[in-house]
Amino acid sequence: MTQDPLLTGLAALAVEPPESLLERIAARWVRVPAPIGEVTVACTDQGVAYVHAGEGFAQAFRERFGRPLLPAARPPAGLLPALRTGRLSGLRLDLRGLSPFQRAVLDAAREIPRGEVRPYAWIAARVGSPRAVRAVGTALGRNPVPLLVPCHRVTRSDGMVGDYVFGAPAKERLLLEEGVDLDRLRALAGKxxxxxxxxxxxxxxxxxxxxxxxxxxxxxxxxxxxxxxxxxxxxxxxxxxxxxxxxx
DNA sequence: CGCATGGCCCTTA
DNA sequence: TTAAGGGCCATGC
The missing domain is CATH 3.40.10.10 (DNA Methylphosphotriester Repair Domain)
Known part of the structure; x- marks a missing residue:
């Protein structure tokens, strides 16, 4: 066993990184109410990085981001209204780590106003890859910040609502809450x-x-x-x- | 008109 | 590096 202060210092560092470093790289999490029930939200110093529903938040976060997690004292300013309305109004998102394609897809989804829907194919065309329709679905399926980036407003060209990261029923409920007349859309699609x-x-x-x-x-x-x-x-x-x- | 079936692009294992 | 498959879409009976 060595008494070298440098080595003991390093050993301590390995076990417990200095607070300032941890502060910088750790994400903070909070549980907050959302239209689909309680969600867990993780934020970095850059903004909101992850919105998760249901159990297994910590593990899912680790697998996806591989970053330390600490509880937050309070939700960041503006998070609750943003979750409720889908209007960010200044709330920042941390979308580092997403591919340019994924980012473009999310940006396009953010253009869809509350109460309206657009097809997956519309997003594909919007991002300049009109045939990448399935890839759009994949990208939206991996949307790290659902509700904040309203991927639930992207629906199928045949009038069906389509799938959703939190499940198709949640997607329907969200759209109905936002005032989308799904019955009417279905009636039109039938014709x-x-x-x-x-x-x-x-x-x-x-x-x-x-x-x-x-x-x-x-x-x-x-x-x-x-x-x-x-x-x-x-x-x-x-x-x-x-x-x-x-x-x- | 409802269903099946290739096709296509991007990401991941 | 490659191959497989996904929140889809257009077509063809």
Whole structure:
């Protein structure tokens, strides 16, 4: 056994890193209420890194981030309203470690307003990889910060709600709470209607676009595809962007 | 019109 | 390095 102060110092360091270092690299966790029930949220010095529902938070966090965890005294400012509304308003996210593709997908999902939905294919086109539809699903499935990045607003092109990191039922509940009329969407899908157009404006929208909701019945026309709407003389809405100009 | 089936892109094991 | 498979989509009966 050596008495060398350097070695004992190092040994102590291995067991207990100095507080300042730990402070810097550790994530802090809190349990907070969310629309789907209680969730556990982990934050780094850069922002919110992880939102987890159900059991097994610590293990899942370790496997995914491999960073030490400490309890937080209180939730960061703005977290609770952000979880409730999906509006971050200044709350920062720590998305380091995500691939550029994943980040682009999450950024696109954040463009979907509360109360509206967009297809997976829309995200794919939005990020410039129109055929990467399945990859979009995978990326959203690995969204580390659900609710804050509203991946639940991404639904299937055939009108089904699709899957969700917290389970499809939770996705449905969230969308209903946000005011999405799922029954109506299902009814439209049953008629193979995935776009709504107005013959007063000449614009065609996704059914949940706030512009589409104001079309009166007399002027409303449903379309199965964008091509058909265009053939009928409608141009894609600039708000919901059912067609995005994909650079060739 | 409901179902099956390739296809496609990205990530992970 | 490669191969497999996923929160999908368009097509073809």
């Amino acid at each position: 193979r209607v995935f776009y709504l157009a107005s013959d007063t404006t000449g614009v065609v929208c996704f059914p949940t676009c706030h512009n589409a909701r104001r079309i009166t019945a007399a002027h409303r026309h449903g379309f199965r595809s964008l091509a058909q709407a265009r053939a009928a003389g409608y141009r894609p809405c600039r708000t919901c962007r059912p067609a995005q100009d994909v650079p060739a």
